[in-house]
Every structure is written in structure tokens, then in C-alpha cells.
Amino acid sequence: MRPGEQAEFEDFVRTRSSELLRAAWLLTGDRTAAEDLLQEALVRVFTRWRQVRRADNPIAYARTVLVRRYIDGARRRSSGERPGLLDDDPRLPRSAEPDVALRQTLVAAVRELAPVDRAVVVQRYLLDQDVAGVAADLGLSGQAVRSRSTRALARLRHLMGPELAGALSTHPDKEMP
Amino acid sequence: MTTTTEDLFATLMRDAMADVQADDALLGAVLRTGRRRTHRRRATYAGGGLALAAALGSTLTAGGPAPVADDLSVAAPTAAPATAPATPRPPTADELEKRLAAALPGLSTAIPITQTSGRVEAERTYADGVVTALAYDSAAVDGAPVDATDKCAPVLAGGNDGPTRCxxxxxxxxxxxxxxxxxxxxxxxxxxxxxxxxxxxxxxIDLTATGSGAPPLSRDQLVRLATTADWFPVS
Structure with a gap:
């Protein structure tokens, strides 16, 4: 990689890695696993940076790599595997900090979703990707993405219950249907 | 489900995750792993090279027999003085790079150094591999000097001939x-x-050699380098 290309890549990582880490954390349900996933994804971007930097939207490529690596990994793992003490483990104390407590609740709820549904929710609502983009990344039809979104949001509403009501009070301009 | 609900969840997700920030060490880890992976791919395509072996042959064998795999007689390039310095300290990034370059001269390329969390790292790449050096003070990084007696005991008791040796x-x-x-x-x-x-x-001091087919330095060459070369300057 030429020095200028490396400088561009380093700038890309510095400015975009936190955004990608948030998505990885929600996907994996665990910060350590998220950091591992993000590192793997960014290494992939690094090894193809010369092509990626010429593309219109490098962050879109990085998001796609991240989500596909997560899905591939989830398929390889056994369905009941829980690799260690996760952030939502009931043995961990709930934070007294409102923002941290909301994150713990959200991470715990998202972990209850199937891997593909997690990916749909994270891509659509955290990363703000459109249905067509999510469908292309996950190899689904647009209709499948929409139906999975609807089903996943209903499940999250049920799982988050009281915490969601509490969070709603901080957004008075919003109301549940 | 309405758009209002979707907007609400989107806002909640972003609020809940807003204070999550990636660690500064991530970039260094990505660069190191990415370079190794890129290098291994190139080495595979090119069939490897002999530049490092030639360089080592002229450097590490000074005053000793020709190096072979796992040959403990390989000489270190800059032996530590017989009397231990009074207060050795971790090298700066620049000092570590210079020490690594002195230990492994030849047709190598210095890699920009990453310094994170009290650890100093340097890499040199060769046609057939990568050698990485990592130095730190465990008292500062881990809170107390590492006593590896317990780590070595089971290895030694097991014959000291497995994948891990002490x-x-x-x-x-x-x-x-x-x-x-x-x-x-x-x-x-x-x-x-x-x-x-x-x-x-x-x-x-942690030394890692990675290469396609074989690492550019054997395990025993690395042990000799780590235990005899002057990695830690005296302040």
C-alpha cells in the first residue's frame, strides 16, 4: 500500500470505526466479540483498500463486510453457544447510568433475535440503510427484509417493555401507535 | 407497524449506542494484521524469497557455526553486557525500531511503529516473512512484574518438547x-x-516471526535474540 493510500485508510478507520463498532456490538451482543468482528472486517477492507477507495462509498463496503462476516460466523457456531460472559449476562450488575442501562437493555433484547433479524434491525435502524441495500447484503428479497423488520420490531417492543416506555418519555415528540 | 415506530427505534438505538467509541489501539491492530495477511499472500504468489536468510547468515552467525533450524548456537547481534545495567527501561518507539533493524539487517522494510497502552511495537518485513517486536514494562501495563514461574512449571514438567516451550x-x-x-x-x-x-x-520483549512455508526466524533463533540482545536501554 502506498503512503497516501495508507493515510487514507488510517483516516477512514479513525473516522468510521466507532460507527462500525456500535453496529458490531449490537450484532454480537458483546463488546469483545464486537471488537474482534470489527477488526476482521477492517482487515478485509485494508487488504482491498486500493479497490475500495476508488468506490463511491467505502463505508458501505465496510458495513457489508461486517454484516456478512457476522452472519457467516453465526452460521458456523452452534445455536446454543454463548462464548463467555456477555454484556447482557444476568450475573453482571445493571448500570445505574441511564444511558448505559438503556444500552444494556437494548443489547439484551437484540440478542434474543435470530442472527438475520439482528442484521436487518441493525442495518435498517442503526446504520440507516434502505431496504434494497439490506436485501442485497443479506441475499434476501425486499419483501423478506420488510417482513423481518416488522417481526423483529414487534419482538423488541415486547422484550423491552418498561424500559422502552421509560425511553419514550425522553422523546415526547414520538408516540407509539 | 408505522414509520413512527421505526423512527422511534432508530432514535433509541442511536441514543443507546452513542457513547460507544472504538479504542485507539484498533487501528494499529488492523494495520499489523492486514500487513501480515497481505504479505503472506504475496509470499505465496512469489514463492518466497531468500533475502532474509542471506542477511541472517551474515549477521547472526558471526563468531559461530552456520545457523540451522532450532540451532541454539546462533549468536545474537548485540549481546548484553556481562554486568546488568542499573535501571533498564522500555525503549521508545524509535529505539525499538533501531534495535530491531540492528538485529535484523538486510533487505527489509521498516513498518511505521504503533505505540499503544504503554506497549511499543516495531515490524520489519522481508521477502519471505515478517518479524515483529513488542516491548513493555509489565509493572506499568499489568500492575506488577510478571512472574512466569507458574507458566513455565507445567511446560517443563511435561518434557518441554511440545508446541509451547520454556x-x-x-x-x-x-x-x-x-x-x-x-x-x-x-x-x-x-x-x-x-x-x-x-x-x-x-x-x-515479545518477538514473532511469520512467513509462508516457514517463519523467517526459527523458534530458537528468536529465543536467543530475545534473551541476549540489548532491547532495553539504560536511562
């Missing part, structure tokens, strides 16, 4: 390993050798 010196413990890198998606022919030398004064 050498106890007057100054510390050199724990070494060799085999295939545990990196998903890497070159299947890649091999590595690594030694972590925990000095009794708390200073640690």
Missing part, C-alpha cells in the same frame, strides 16, 4: 511457541514462531 534464565523466563497462525482466512501455508521473554525486572 527456557529459564538468570534474568527471566522465555516462553516460546511455533506452529500455524490462528488467523481465519490467512495463508494455509503460513507458519510462525514466537517468544515472550518475561524478565524478572518486569520488562518484557
Amino acid at each position: 527456557a529459564v534464565t538468570d534474568d527471566g523466563w522465555a516462553i516460546s511457541m511455533a506452529g500455524r497462525p490462528d488467523v481465519a482466512g490467512g495463508d494455509p501455508s503460513a507458519r510462525f514462531a514466537r517468544v515472550t521473554y518475561f524478565r524478572r525486572d518486569g520488562l518484557v
Whole structure:
């Protein structure tokens, strides 16, 4: 990689890695696993940076790599595997900090979703990707993405219950249907 | 489900995750792993090279027999003085790079150094591999000097001939390993050798050699380098 290309890549990582880490954390349900996933994804971007930097939207490529690596990994793992003490483990104390407590609740709820549904929710609502983009990344039809979104949001509403009501009070301009 | 609900969840998700920030060490880790992976791919395509072997042959054998794999008689380039310095300290990034360059001259390319969390790292790449050095003070990084007695005991009791081996010196413990890198998606022919030398004064030097087919330095060459070269300057 030429020095200028490396400088561009380093700038890309510095400015975009936190955004990608948030998505990885929600996907994996665990910060350590998220950091591992993000590192793997960014290494992939690094090894193809010369092509990626010429593309219109490098962050879109990085998001796609991240989500596909997560899905591939989830398929390889056994369905009941829980690799260690996760952030939502009931043995961990709930934070007294409102923002941290909301994150713990959200991470715990998202972990209850199937891997593909997690990916749909994270891509659509955290990363703000459109249905067509999510469908292309996950190899689904647009209709499948929409139906999975609807089903996943209903499940999250049920799982988050009281915490969601509490969070709603901080957004008075919003109301549940 | 209405758009209002979707907007609400989107806002909640962003609020809940807003204070999550990636660690500064991430960039260094990505660059190191990415370079190794890129290098291994190139090495596979090119069939490897002999530049490092030639360089080592002229450097590490000074005053000793020709180096062979796992030959403990390989001489270190800059032997430590017989009398231990009063207060050795971790090298600065620049000092570590210079020490690594002195230990491994030849047709190599210095890699920009990453310094994170009290650890100093340097890399040199060769046609057929990469050698990485990592130095730190375990007293500062881990809170207390590492005592590797317990790490070495089961290795020594098991015959000290497995993938992980231990050498106890007057100054510390050199724990070494060799085999295939545990990196998903890497070159299947890649091999590595690594030694972590925990000095009794708390200073640690970690050397890793990775290459396609074979690491550019053997395990025992790395052990010799780690335990005899002057990695830690005196302040």
C-alpha cells in the first residue's frame, strides 16, 4: 500500500470505526466479540483498500463486510453457544447510568433475535440503510427484509417493555401507535 | 407497524449506542494484521524469497557455526553486557525500531511503529516473512512484574518438547511457541514462531516471526535474540 493510500485508510478507520463498532456490538451482543468482528472486517477492507477507495462509498463496503462476516460466523457456531460472559449476562450488575442501562437493555433484547433479524434491525435502524441495500447484503428479497423488520420490531417492543416506555418519555415528540 | 415506530427505534438505538467509541489501539491492530495477511499472500504468489536468510547468515552467525533450524548456537547481534545495567527501561518507539533493524539487517522494510497502552511495537518485513517486536514494562501495563514461574512449571514438567516451550534464565523466563497462525482466512501455508521473554525486572520483549512455508526466524533463533540482545536501554 502506498503512503497516501495508507493515510487514507488510517483516516477512514479513525473516522468510521466507532460507527462500525456500535453496529458490531449490537450484532454480537458483546463488546469483545464486537471488537474482534470489527477488526476482521477492517482487515478485509485494508487488504482491498486500493479497490475500495476508488468506490463511491467505502463505508458501505465496510458495513457489508461486517454484516456478512457476522452472519457467516453465526452460521458456523452452534445455536446454543454463548462464548463467555456477555454484556447482557444476568450475573453482571445493571448500570445505574441511564444511558448505559438503556444500552444494556437494548443489547439484551437484540440478542434474543435470530442472527438475520439482528442484521436487518441493525442495518435498517442503526446504520440507516434502505431496504434494497439490506436485501442485497443479506441475499434476501425486499419483501423478506420488510417482513423481518416488522417481526423483529414487534419482538423488541415486547422484550423491552418498561424500559422502552421509560425511553419514550425522553422523546415526547414520538408516540407509539 | 408505522414509520413512527421505526423512527422511534432508530432514535433509541442511536441514543443507546452513542457513547460507544472504538479504542485507539484498533487501528494499529488492523494495520499489523492486514500487513501480515497481505504479505503472506504475496509470499505465496512469489514463492518466497531468500533475502532474509542471506542477511541472517551474515549477521547472526558471526563468531559461530552456520545457523540451522532450532540451532541454539546462533549468536545474537548485540549481546548484553556481562554486568546488568542499573535501571533498564522500555525503549521508545524509535529505539525499538533501531534495535530491531540492528538485529535484523538486510533487505527489509521498516513498518511505521504503533505505540499503544504503554506497549511499543516495531515490524520489519522481508521477502519471505515478517518479524515483529513488542516491548513493555509489565509493572506499568499489568500492575506488577510478571512472574512466569507458574507458566513455565507445567511446560517443563511435561518434557518441554511440545508446541509451547520454556527456557529459564538468570534474568527471566522465555516462553516460546511455533506452529500455524490462528488467523481465519490467512495463508494455509503460513507458519510462525514466537517468544515472550518475561524478565524478572518486569520488562518484557515479545518477538514473532511469520512467513509462508516457514517463519523467517526459527523458534530458537528468536529465543536467543530475545534473551541476549540489548532491547532495553539504560536511562
